[in-house]
Amino acid sequence: MLLGRDADLAALRAHLAASRLVTVTGVGGVGKTALALAVAAEGSGRTAVCELAAVTRAEDVAVAVGEALGFPSLDAAVVGLSGVRMLVVLDNAEHVLDAAADAARRLLATSPGISVLATSREPLELPGERVVPLSPLALPDDDDPEHLRDSPAAALLLSRARDAGSDVTLDIDSAPAVAALCRRLDGLPLALELAAARTRSLTPAEILTHLDERLDLLSRSRDRGPSRHRSLETAIAWSYARLPGPTARFFDRLGVFDGRFTAQEARAVAGAPGADVLEVVEQLDHLVSRSMLTVRQQADRSWYGLLDTLRAFARARLAERGELEAVRDRRVDRLVEPAGATRWDEALSGGPDAAPLGPHGLGTPTDVLNAVRWCLDRDDGPARAVVLVRQLVRVVYRARPEPVAELGEALLERWRDRRVPAWAEFAAVTAFAHMAVRSTDRAAEVAGAALSADPSPFAEVLALRTLSFHEVVAGRPERALAWTDRAVAAADTRGAPAWASEMRTYRASALVALGRFGDAARQADEAHAQAVAAGGGFPEVLAALIRANLLVPTEPALARKLLLGVAQRSRDGGHPLVEGPCSWSLARIALRDDGPAQAADRLAAALELFVRIGHTLPLRVTLRWVAVLVGTAGRAEAAAALRAAAGDAHTLTLYEWPWSDLVAEEPTEGDVVAPPLREAVALARRELDALRGPAAPETADVPPEGDATPPRGPNRFRLDGAVWTVSYAGQTVRLPDAKGMHDLAALLARPGREVHSTELIGAAVEQPAGGEVLDARARRDYEARIRRLQDDLDEAEHAGDRGRAEAARLELDLLVDQLTAATGLHGRARRPGGTGERARSAVTWRIRAALRRLEEVHPQLGRHLRSAVRTGTWCCYAPEDDVAWRVG
Structure with a gap:
């Protein structure tokens, strides 16, 4: 039984139906053979399997293939199989690739009824070959035991452990180790099966620890199976040796x-x-x-x-070759080069997470952390470390403050001389990280020390920012206001407008805490204008959120509209620390105007967002709002536990402003024991699901195909964080975000009105056409890759693998945009430019994809929209009967 491969099986069947030559590729141990044999076994026609792993010489391949087909040679097979319909599996062809390709070519050329399915670590490179890369199993998205059971990688590990006679208990304590082991093994089926065999004598946590010492821990205890699969290291070495x-x-x-x-x-x-x-x-x-x-x-x-x-x-x-240290040193030098060229204000520019680390050649957060550790252990002086340490600000904003705080303390201990310019920079970044992990007293202490040590402009602005935030969350608005005044002045003077804008939002928050609402509104407007002038990004969406939150108590309808826009811009720009608080405020408005179910939708989106990025401070604040919500529903015990888990976590006053009236009325528990954070998150999920009510199952009663009359009622089409909640005909479904869903929402909001495709795609000016963009072969390659990505996306979403789904969706959107830029009406080659035609084609692609996904989970709604939505240059939602939709 293949676990977690339903989508791969379906995709491979489809590829075999469309092409006579299909090659499944992938790293050793990913499960290519198992997948190919499963497809071959379920077929109704004749099948022959030729196992090439045992064939060591290229000249023996033709004989092996002929024998697998029941003939003494390939020449005899070619003659004997004329007119026969058959699937031939050439398994493990990579080490005799040319000979295997030649055998496949001869079979295909002389026997029209034969199809070839090959497995190899690389393609055969034959004309007409359809290559199907096989990815590892989807990894766990989080450490929650309930979610873990749905992870294909974890399901395989647990199933094979049971087969090996080991009953691995999956609970709140063991789940993190199981999830970490699946990630450490990359979801490779072979590695997971070998690890499962070890669970007879080791726990998953122990296996994980030993793996860091010896990769070959994962080996078969007896001489069974192909030699290349007897250990994980051997499987890799088999490819490496070639x-x-x-x-x-x-x-x-x-x-x-x-x-x-x-x-x-x-x-x-x-x-x-x-x-x-x-x-x-x-x-x-x-x-x-x-x-x-x-x-x-x-x-x-x-x-x-x-x-x-x-x-x-x-x-x-x-x-083994004695090169590790020298090459790692080269890697650190490579990271230092572009970082050293970064001006200090660019390190803070746009709020700390405006510029991603990777595209600027500065490496991933893990790269930067490990490079600083290397400098800490190896360098005599702080020269390289101080260049890299500025990038740790962005690492903190990517939800990695704990290792930054730890590294920062180590840097301060390693280079103690406060007269060295690097010391103040180390101190400022360390304080900033401590603030993010709620070590507020230590943060204030180290930030103050940085200010007293002749700081650079970078260190001064960052230390002042930390001290101002410390006083805001401590509930001392007068002192917070004094620090923000200094921070704003320093950022303005030092030429860091993006950070000056952020400091002005802090100032607005302190003014609200002091009851100076008019001054706060003016300060928020100044912050927004400065952020826009500085180029937008994180400071702009932060200031926009603050402005919208000020309107929540008095103008909730306008606030909701603004918050939805800010949430979308934050999502598009990758600013979760603004997107999440937008959901907080939208939940408060929903609780007042729509009811607890709608508020639960919004808080669930925030909860999952912060669980995904691993940022505990806003996660605990979210638990506080969930506690308030379930408390209003009379769930006093759950509310008390969630309040205890939230502890004293606070953020900007204006982030929490919409909930202030309800929090003021909350009781204070004396003896409630705070549950661990994982248990609190699981409790919050259960309570939110209960408030939202169960979604109708996909097998709910559906009117006959010919019944196109939709019910009248409160149908919903709304984006909650990264999830669309869609209700129709009494059934509610939830789907991940996609561009086509936004297009449908725009049409549903304006029933009967035609909307130009350029408006949906966001184009403002019609552009003329130029020369041809892609030739026919390139278009076919694009279309084939898009089909594969759609399969990957469906599988990832089905498995709950958000990281893989997002990567597939990103590439899919990019390819669709490029393909539609080159394709006109009826698939004709189009010349570049032509915004209108590009928009028409792109929107059609997007809406069709969204309708297909809706049809899978809500057939009745899918049929309704298929008949009511028209696409083209002008798009329209025009149902035969009036249907009321609540959009947004």
Whole structure:
């Protein structure tokens, strides 16, 4: 039984129906053979399987294929199978690739009824071949035991552990180790099965610990199965041994990258002396084609990466050759170069999370953290560490404050001389991180020390920001106002307008706490105007949120409209620390105007957002609002537990402003024991689900196909965080965010009115056409990749793998935009420009995709929208009978 491969099975069936030659590719141990054999076994026609792993010489391949087909040779098989319909499986072809490709070519050319399904770590490279990359199983999205049972990777691990005679208990204590083990093993089925066998004598936590010491811990205890699959290390080594020497050494050096990297970075760190970019690109392509590297196109670049298991193997080989330290040092130097060129105000520019680390060549958060650790352990002076430490501000804003605080303290201990300019920078960043993890007293102490140590402009602004926030959350608005005044003046004077804008929002928050509402409104307006002038980003959406929250008590309808817009911009820009508070405020408005079910929807969105990014401060604040909500529903015991779990977590006054009237009335518990955070989150989920009410199952009664009369009633189409809540005909479903859902919402909000496609896509000016964009072959390649991505997206969403779904959705949107820019009416090649035609095509793609997803979960609604929505240059929702929708 294949676990977690339903979508892959369906996709492979579809590919075999459309092509006579399909090759399943993927890293060793990913399950290519199991998938191919499962598809072959379920077919009704003749099937033959040729296992090529035991064939060591290329000249023996033709004989092996002929024998698998029941003939003494391939020549005899070609003659004997004329007119026969059959599926031929060529399994494990990578080590005899050319000979296997030749056998497949002969079968396909001489026997029209034969189809070939190959498994290999690289494609056969034959005309008409359809390549199906097989990804590892979807990883757990969080550590919640209930969610973990739905994870394909965890389900396989637990199932195989039971088969091995070990009953791994999945509860609140063991779930984090099980989830971490699945992630450490990259969701590779072979690795998970080998780990499951070890659970007879080791717990998942112990396996995880030992894996860091020895990858070959995962091996079969007896000599069973193919030799290349008897251990995880052997499976990797089997592919590694077939690399050319220079490529193998290049692969080893790539192991020092902790996250994704570009070809330029690979050249600087792992390339041979004098290697040019084209040579490096060829080596990267070689590794990608052999499934030893992953690649993702994003932000107009190709980003490469290694699975954790492959990275550990590469580092081990590098250490064996005595090169690990030298190559890691090159990696740190590469990170220091672009960081050193960054002006201090750019390190703070746009709020700390405006500029992502990766696209600017500064590495991932893990890269930067590990580079600072390397400097801490190896460098005699702080020169490299102080260049890198500014990037740790962005790491904090990516929900990683704990390791930054720990590293910061180590830096202060390692280089104690406060007269050294680096010390104040170390102190400012350390204080900033402590503030984010609620060590507020330590944060204030270290920030004050930074100010007294002749700080750089960077350290001064950051330390003042920390002290102002400390007083805001401590409930001392007068002192907070004094610090924010200094912070605003310093940021203005030092030329950091984006941070000056953020400080003005802090000032507005302190003014509200002092009851100076008019001054707060003016300050919020100034902050917003300054942020817009500085280029938008994080400060702009933060200021917009503050302005909207000021309107919640007096103008809730306008506040709701503004908050929905801010939430969308925050989501598009990747600013979860603004998107989440938008959901808080929308929940408060919903509780007052719509009822607890709608408020629960909004708080559930915030809860899942903060669980996903792992930021405990706003997560605990969310628990407080959930406690208030369930308390209004009479659930006193649950409310008390959630309040206790929230503790004294607070954020900006204006973030909490909409809830202030209800919080003031909350009782104070004396003896309630605060549950652990994981248990509190699970409790909050249960309570929110109860308030929202159960969604009708997909098998709910549906009118006959010919009954197109929809019921009249409170139908909903609303975005809650990253999830759309859709109610129709008494059934409620929830779907992940997608552009087509936004298009449908715009049409449902204006029934009977035609909306131009350029308005839906966001284009403002009609552009003329130019020369042809893509040729026919390129368009076919784009379309094939889009189909594969749609399959990946469906699987990831079904499995709850949000990271994989987001990556697939990002690439899918990019490819659709590029394809529609090159495709006109009826698929004709189009010339560049032509905004109207591009918008028409893109919107049609998007809406059709959204309708397909809706039909899967709510067939009645899918049929209604199919008949009522018209797409084209002008789009319209025009049902035969009036249907009332509440949109937004």
